[in-house]
Amino acid sequence: MNTRLGKRLETMFPEKRLFLKSDSATRFVRLGTGTQIGMVAGAAVLLGWTALASSMVIFEALGSGSAREQALREQQVYSERLNNLSEDRDARLAEAIAAQERFNLALRQVSEMQTRLLESEERRAELENTVEAVQSTLRTAVDQRDQARAQAQEAMAELAEATGSEKTDKARIRDLEATLGFLTATLGRTAEDRDTLDADYALAMAEVEELLLTSQISEERNDRIFQTLEEAVAVSVEPLEAMFREVGLSPDRILQEVRRGYSGQGGPLVAQTLSTRGLPQDELSFRTREILVGLDRLNLHRIAVDKLPFAMPVQSSFRFTSPFGYRRDPKGGGTRMHKGTDFAAPLGTPIYATAEGVVVKAGWHRGFGRMVRIKHAFGYETLYAHMTKLRVKEGQRVSRGDRIGDMGSTGRSTGVHLHYEVHESGKPVNPMTFIRAGKDVL
Known part of the structure; x- marks a missing residue:
């Protein structure tokens, strides 16, 4: 069997000689049957490997092309989402800035209203004191008038007993009449002053009532502004704290570390203003302080975000x-981290x-x-x-x-x-x- 196969191979691949002639000599290369068979087999293997590699490259190119298109589509969707989020963030920031401006304007208006209200209260107190003084003076004048009339009647009675006639000593009677006239004129002017002060007092009370109504309206408007600010602070802080928790960080610990780096304080000490019952001056001051605390917390979160690698490098x-x-090393070094x-x-x-x-x-x-x-x-x-x-x-x-x-x-x-x-x-x-x-x- 091997002899027949060998004869067939010798028939198909007979021995060949290649003559190489130069100027000085002639050489030949002998190609036997086995050598020729080896060369043909090597060429066949090389051709098959080339075809296989080319098909693999083509399939990989087709696969990578579809993956690249999918990646591009996903990247486009991701970019659009980032743009939308950026627009939403800018809108929220603009709303927060506008709310802060409205808050500052409301504070100025409340301060002006409180100043006017205090001035009106002082004016009302002054008018009340003046009215009381006038009333006291009027009561004194009435008492003095009554005493003077009583003294005049006693004098006239004594004169009648002494002389037997009320017409005697006309000069003394004229003096008494002049005194009574003076007291009457004084009482009239005092009554006019009292009426004027009563009118001024009524005017001041009307102005106070108007200021109180305006203050109530302003407080209602300020309450809406404060509520908007409180909601804006809460909405702004929650996503930042959720972002910290998502990467395994405690928001409170992060804020403590940021505060240590931004902890400078100073300035003169001012005593706290308390009401007559020992409580803070008003609810407005308390809510203002709470909003400022929330804004400070939001600012600390923003500082922490800038210090942590949340952004994209590209x-x-x-x-x-x-x-x-873990992955396969692209340089052929096996599986590596x-x-x-x-x-x-x-x-x-x-x-x-x-x-x-x-x-x-x-x-x-x-x-x-x-x-x-x-x-x-x-x-x-x-x-x-x-x-x-x-x-x-x-x-x-x-x-x-x-x-x-x-x-x-x-x-x-x-x-x-x-x-x-x-x-x-x-x-x-x-x-x-x-x-x-x-x-x-x-």
Whole structure:
């Protein structure tokens, strides 16, 4: 059987000789049956591998094309959602600013109304004191008039007893009549003054009632303004606290740490104004203080948000090429832990700081190429690798949204992309946890 097969192969692939002639000699190369069979088999294997590889590349290209289109559609939807959220945030901010302006205007109006009310109360008190003084004077004058009449009658009676006639001593009688006339005129003027003061008092009371009505209307309007402000503060604070809780942070602990960095106080001490019952001056002051406390809490939340990496490092069009976690090494090094998230975009795409912090590393690092490491508050750090150009220096302080470099493919990289990491107390965590938490707020 082997002899027949060998003869057939020798018939199909007979021995051949290739003569190579040069100027000085002639050489030949002998190609036996086995050599020819090996060459044909190698060519067949090479051709088959080429066809298989080409088909795999074509299938992969078709699959990646559909995945790319789906990713682009998802990215477009995500961008539209971000734009809508940004518009909603701007609208809420505008409403809060308008409410703050209305609140300040209401405070000024209330202050003016309180000033006018106090002046009216003082004027009313003065009028009451004046009326009491006039009434006291009038009562004294009436008493003096009655006493004078009684004395005149007694004098006339004594004169009648002494002389037997009331017409005697006319000069004395004229003096008494003049005294009575003077007292009567004085009493008349006092009565006129009393009537004038009564009219002024009635006018002042009418003005006080009008001021009280205006103050009541102003208080109702202020109550609506305060209610709007209280609701706006509550609505603004809740999403921020939910964002902190989503990444495993306690809002109260974050606020305590922020307060320690913003705790300056000073100024003269002013005694608190109390009512006659020892209570705070009014409910308006209490609610104002509560709103200011809420606004302070909201401001502290905003400061904390700026210090934590909730923002996106790439704001242009991109696609996610590798998530956080274990994966197969694209350089053929087996399965390894991928400590960050990869964003692919064109060469030179701007890269931005995701939070406020200080640049602790800006330069070349083996494996990462050109990279930037930023230290943030609360023990967090972010790392940006494979950049083609750096735009910050070590020791520089950056804010959220500052451009720190351009996307590239330096270091251990298969193509243009950004390798982005987030570290908590030196331990890598999933950056998408922070990005997903901040997408509905920032």
